[in-house]
Amino acid sequence: MQALAQQILAGQRRALAKGITLVESTKAVHRLDAAALLSNVMSATGGALRIGISGAPGVGKSTFIEALGRYLTRLGHKVAVLAVDPTSAVTGGSILGDKTRMPDLSVNPNAFVRPSPAGRTLGGVTRRTRESMLLCEAAGFDVVLIETVGVGQSETAVSDMTDLFLLLLSPGGGDDLQGIKRGIMELADLVLVNKSDGPQALISQQTVADYRAALTFMRARFKAIKPEVQACSALEGVGIETAWSTLVGFTEKLTESGEGQQLRMTQSKAWMWGETAEILLEELKQSTAVRAAVTRLEDQVGAGEVPATAAAQSLVDLYRKRD
Numbered sequence: 001m002q003a004l005a006q007q008i009l010a011g012q013r014r015a016l017a018k019g020i021t022l023v024e025s026t027k028a029v030h031r032l033d034a035a036a037l038l039s040n041v042m043s044a045t046g047g048a049l050r051i052g053i054s055g056a057p058g059v060g061k062s063t064f065i066e067a068l069g070r071y072l073t074r075l076g077h078k079v080a081v082l083a084v085d086p087t088s089a090v091t092g093g094s095i096l097g098d099k100t101r102m103p104d105l106s107v108n109p110n111a112f113v114r115p116s117p118a119g120r121t122l123g124g125v126t127r128r129t130r131e132s133m134l135l136c137e138a139a140g141f142d143v144v145l146i147e148t149v150g151v152g153q154s155e156t157a158v159s160d161m162t163d164l165f166l167l168l169l170s171p172g173g174g175d176d177l178q179g180i181k182r183g184i185m186e187l188a189d190l191v192l193v194n195k196s197d198g199p200q201a202l203i204s205q206q207t208v209a210d211y212r213a214a215l216t217f218m219r220a221r222f223k224a225i226k227p228e229v230q231a232c233s234a235l236e237g238v239g240i241e242t243a244w245s246t247l248v249g250f251t252e253k254l255t256e257s258g259e260g261q262q263l264r265m266t267q268s269k270a271w272m273w274g275e276t277a278e279i280l281l282e283e284l285k286q287s288t289a290v291r292a293a294v295t296r297l298e299d300q301v302g303a304g305e306v307p308a309t310a311a312a313q314s315l316v317d318l319y320r321k322r323d
Contacts, residue, residue, distance in 0.1 A: 005040035041138035052158035055168030062101035080136035224257035
């Protein structure tokens with residue numbers, strides 16, 4: 001792991017891909033190796049601007065990231081894209097075809113595009129997106145873009161691991177009442193109405209006005225910045241420079257106010273407790289006493305004889321008495 005860490009720190013792309021594959025592994029035997037790898041690169045992380053990008057399927061997330069990535073690499077930035085692909089609930093498979101929608105960025109020497117399956121994780125990201133992001137930072141990428149699955153209003157987990165959250169909308173994709181809906185709109189720092197070109201240009205301007213009005217009824221999640229709504233066309237490259245300038249301005253204000261540092265500290269603590277809960281749950285499932293009682297309790301819960309809350313408490317009590 002120390003050798004792999006040194007290769008990642010040296011910016012070797014194959015090593016980075018190998019490291020991400022390791023931290024994404026669900027095998028218990030890989031858990032300790034992944035932890036050791038992250039420990040060896042942690043000192044080189046934290047220097048990138050982390051941006052979450054969400055939006056409904058078909059809104060043009062991949063096309064926008066392609067346009068933004070091209071613009072950023074021309075400015076001298078190194079851009080990593082972590083694209084989360086939906087996983088079939090029937091077969092358990094994922095297409096992982098995001099690179100085909102980013103033909104220029106996927107072969108750009110200053111960019112790294114990594115599609116990963118969402119698996120059973122809810123919220124639009126993968127179970128190990130945080131770890132993958134840290135490895136990208138250790139490899140020298142100073143902008144990390146996380147493209148979510150794109151499932152709707154509840155897709156908010158990405159805001160718990162990024163500095164800024166960008167939401168893409170389609171022209172005419174909802175009036176001002178749609179914009180007032182809680183959930184994902186409350187977390188968006190920048191709302192972009194994409195596909196603002198051709199016959200949809202006028203419609204997009206109305207959509208921008210509707211969502212600007214809607215945001216006035218929502219409390220901003222930061223004191224230093226207020227969410228903005230802009231129009232853009234990823235296909236024609238219009239509005240990309242303005243969007244990036246806005247994101248940079250937001251970052252500077254959050255840094256000056258100290259909210260940016262506080263946000264990362266809060267996210268790290270939440271990550272720690274999330275990992276703690278996952279480890280304890282896995283240990284509980286492996287407990288001999290718990291495994292002996294699981295089938296009986298599951299049957300009782302399924303038959304409606306015992307409430308799930310009582311069964312869960314019984315399992316925890318058995319785990320506590322394991323010694």
